[in-house]
Amino acid sequence: xxxxxxxxxxxxxxxxxxxxxxxxxxxxxxxxxxxxxxxxxxxxxxxxxxxxxxxxxxxxxxxxxxxxxxxxxxxxxxxxxxxxxxxxxxxxxxxxxxxxxxxxxxxxxxxxxxxxxxxxxxxxxxxxxxxxxxxxxxxxxxxxxxxxxxxxxxxxxxxxxxxxxxxxxxxxxxxxxxxxxxxxxxxxxxxxxxxxxxxxxxxxxxxxxxxxxxxxxxxxxxxxxxxxxxxxxxxxxxxxxxxxxxxxxxxxxxxxxxxxxxxxxxxxxxxxxxxxxxxxxxxxxxxxxxxxxxxxxxxxxxxxxxxxxxxxxxxxxxxxxxxxxxxxxxxxxxxxxxxxxxxxxxxxxxxxxxxxxxxxxxxxxxxxxxxxxxxxxxxxxxxxxxxxxxxxxxxxxxxxxxxxxxxxxxxxxxxxxxxxxxxxxxxxxxxxxxxxxxxxxxxxxxxxxxxxxxxxxx
Numbered sequence: 001x002x003x004x005x006x007x008x009x010x011x012x013x014x015x016x017x018x019x020x021x022x023x024x025x026x027x028x029x030x031x032x033x034x035x036x037x038x039x040x041x042x043x044x045x046x047x048x049x050x051x052x053x054x055x056x057x058x059x060x061x062x063x064x065x066x067x068x069x070x071x072x073x074x075x076x077x078x079x080x081x082x083x084x085x086x087x088x089x090x091x092x093x094x095x096x097x098x099x100x101x102x103x104x105x106x107x108x109x110x111x112x113x114x115x116x117x118x119x120x121x122x123x124x125x126x127x128x129x130x131x132x133x134x135x136x137x138x139x140x141x142x143x144x145x146x147x148x149x150x151x152x153x154x155x156x157x158x159x160x161x162x163x164x165x166x167x168x169x170x171x172x173x174x175x176x177x178x179x180x181x182x183x184x185x186x187x188x189x190x191x192x193x194x195x196x197x198x199x200x201x202x203x204x205x206x207x208x209x210x211x212x213x214x215x216x217x218x219x220x221x222x223x224x225x226x227x228x229x230x231x232x233x234x235x236x237x238x239x240x241x242x243x244x245x246x247x248x249x250x251x252x253x254x255x256x257x258x259x260x261x262x263x264x265x266x267x268x269x270x271x272x273x274x275x276x277x278x279x280x281x282x283x284x285x286x287x288x289x290x291x292x293x294x295x296x297x298x299x300x301x302x303x304x305x306x307x308x309x310x311x312x313x314x315x316x317x318x319x320x321x322x323x324x325x326x327x328x329x330x331x332x333x334x335x336x337x338x339x340x341x342x343x344x345x346x347x348x349x350x351x352x353x354x355x356x357x358x359x360x361x362x363x364x365x366x367x368x369x370x371x372x373x374x375x376x377x378x379x380x381x382x383x384x385x386x387x388x389x390x391x392x393x394x395x396x397x398x399x400x401x402x403x404x405x406x407x408x409x410x411x412x413x414x415x416x417x418x419x420x421x422x423x424x425x426x427x428x429x430x431x432x433x434x435x436x437x438x439x440x441x442x443x444x445x446x447x448x449x450x451x452x453x454x455x456x457x458x
Contacts, residue, residue, distance in 0.1 A: 013049035013056075017042045020061050031114030033334060033359075037121050038065060040363060044441035047430040058457075060449045067120065069093040072113070073163040075141055077156045080149055089160055091139035092120040093173055097451035100171055101137030102127055102387060104178030107185065111142045115334070119178075119358055123387070125444030126380040129419045132391035137173055139164070145180045154188045161192040168193075170203035170397070176390050177207040179333065182253060183219070187212075203397040206390035210402075215393035217408035218386075223257025223356060224409065225385015226329060226377075228416040230354035231265065233375040233436070234327075236424075239351065242266035247325040248285075249273050249317070250332035251294050251301050254356045254383070258329050260287055271323050273332060274301040278320040281311040324348035331356030339364035346372045355379035370435060381419050381440040388415045 024038050042061070049056050075087040090113065093101040103123040106115075116138050124136030143156055167173060177186055186207045193204055208214035217224070227241070234240050246262050246269045248255050259269045268284045279285075279301055289307055293299045305313035314320075317332070321341040328350050330337055334357065337345075342365035345353070352375035355361065359379055361369070369376045389412055396402055403411075419440070426446070427439030 013046045013053075016049055016056055017046050017061070020065060023062075024065050028114075028117070031117060033114045033118040034121065036335075036363060037118035037359060040359075040366075040437070041121070041125065041441045041445070044432075044438040045445055047432070048442055048445065051430070055449055055453075058453055060452055063452065064095065064124070064445075064448070065121070067092050067094045067117065068096060069167075070113070070117070071167055075143070075156065075159050075163065077152075077159045079152050079155075087141050087143045087156070089139070089141040089163060090116040091164060091167055091173070091175075092116050092137060093167070094120040094136040094138070095124045095448060095452075096135035097448050097455060098128060099133035099135050100169075101173040102134035102176070102390065103136060103138040104140075104176045104386075105181045105185075105189075106138075106140035106178040107143045107145050107180030108140070109142055109144045111140045116140060118334070122358060122380050124448060125441060126384045127387055127391075128444040128447040129381055129422065129440060130384050130388040130391060130415055131418060132388060132415075134174075134387070134391050134394075137175075138178075139175055140178065140181075143180070145185070150184070153185060157185050157188040158192040161189045162196065164189075165193050165196050168204060170201050170394070174203060174390070174394060175205055176387070177253075179252070181207075183207065183209055183214075203394050206393045208393070213393075213397055215389055215396055215408055216403065216405040217412065218389050218393055219253055220257040220260070220409075221389035221412055222254045222383055222386030223259070223331065224261045225388065225412055225416045226254070226258050226331065226354050226356035226382050227261040227265065228385065228413055229377045229382040229420055230327060230329070230352055230375075232417060232420040233352055233354070233377055237351075237375065240265065241327070243268070244326040244351075245270060245324070246327045246329065247271045247320060247323050248329045248331055248356075249278075249320055249336055249360070250330075250357065251290060252331075254386070255329075255331040256287070256291060256294065258331055258356050259285055259290070262327075262329070263287060267327070270325070271320050272301065273317050273320050275317065275332075276300055277302060277313055277315040278317060279304045279311050279313050280323055281308060283308075283310050321345055322348075325350055327352045327354070329354055329356050330360035332360065333357055334359040335362050337361045337365045339368060341365065342368035346374060350374060353377065354382045356383050358383065366437060370437070376436060377420075378437045378440050380444065381423050381436060384419055385412055385416055388412060
């Protein structure tokens with residue numbers, strides 16, 4: 001019987017991971033976001049395969065990187081001028097080992113197969129980290145909701161759901177919102193699903209309005225959770241948010257409520273952004289103004305500066321990371337922090353980064369943070385609050401009851417603390433103490449892999 005030293009096992013595990021990654025690239029050419037997500041996770045798993053070769057024998061990784069199902073479909077709709085448009089819709093049902101597929105829908109012109117697959121793959125691990133019984137999925141369309149009327153949004157979402165309804169259900173696949181999909185879009189989609197199905201299946205979508213089955217604290221959950229996770233990192237070093245200078249990218253749902261919770265914890269949030277540019281307010285962002293501009297009037301962030309004369313508006317988004325801060329919360333979109341921005345943040349004295357968006361830091365940027373000892377909360381851990389409360393919404397729908405805001409928020413807080421603790425423990429056990437990227441990847445993987453092992457070759 002052959003035996004291997006720990007060094008030989010590590011070498012064999014690394015070769016195995018590299019071979020799987022090479023196959024992913026070959027089978028999914030030009031899908032760069034997907035490649036990036038795969039590489040970031042696979043590199044972390046080498047010590048797992050060295051210690052547990054039975055995962056290799058059972059082909060867990062080969063099965064994990066291949067979606068169980070990928071659906072692409074046409075979405076025809078008519079604008080207010082009577083012009084017909086056709087968009088492309090997607091739904092990837094990546095892994096159901098832990099429960100029904102769960103993941104948001106993104107409406108944005110950049111949406112393509114690569115982005116949907118990277119988001120879906122990340123969702124597997126994020127959902128596993130929450131401890132909730134939910135698998136990983138994601139979806140969306142290359143539709144831009146900006147500048148569209150409510151009626152145009154309604155017609156588009158109804159057409160979208162007319163095709164999507166065939167593949168979803170409370171025990172099959174439960175979509176939610178993401179970029180470009182908020183309460184308005186979820187409401188229209190739920191209405192169309194209900195009309196087609198002829199029944200009231202409240203658990204088919206999450207992020208619903210409170211009056212028809214939604215959960216209190218859901219809209220706050222991702223932003224709050226991001227701050228809760230950051231606070232756990234800070235506490236490990238005897239630090240906190242009080243009097244900290246914070247920069248938050250974005251000005252959507254995640255950003256607004258990350259700002260709100262950071263301010264509640266005593267921070268001074270001095271900057272936020274949208275896709276056109278960013279504002280810097282040395283006195284601290286006025287949250288009431290921001291909420292009105294973005295949630296009610298749906299205006300650009302530049303309008304903030306016209307109401308607050310001490311604030312400065314700057315065209316372009318990347319410059320926001322040049323503002324010196326103690327804590328950075330990237331809550332806008334993928335790859336918004338590149339290597340140069342990361343180096344600038346470090347040079348300006350940043351202490352902690354907690355990712356509110358999905359994969360907002362490039363691999364090179366993450367290397368900069370980790371090599372400089374920056375507290376770094378990766379997206380799959382730090383922004384899991386949204387899907388965690390979505391799972392709590394599903395639970396409330398199943399029980400036909402509603403919990404109070406305080407009850408949901410308390411459960412969210414515990415979930416985020418558990419995610420942090422499990423990530424810390426996994427990193428320590430597998431020789432990467434302090435590296436929450438590795439820890440989160442391993443903790444999520446082990447839960448999914450063990451469920452897959454128990455269910456056979458499917």
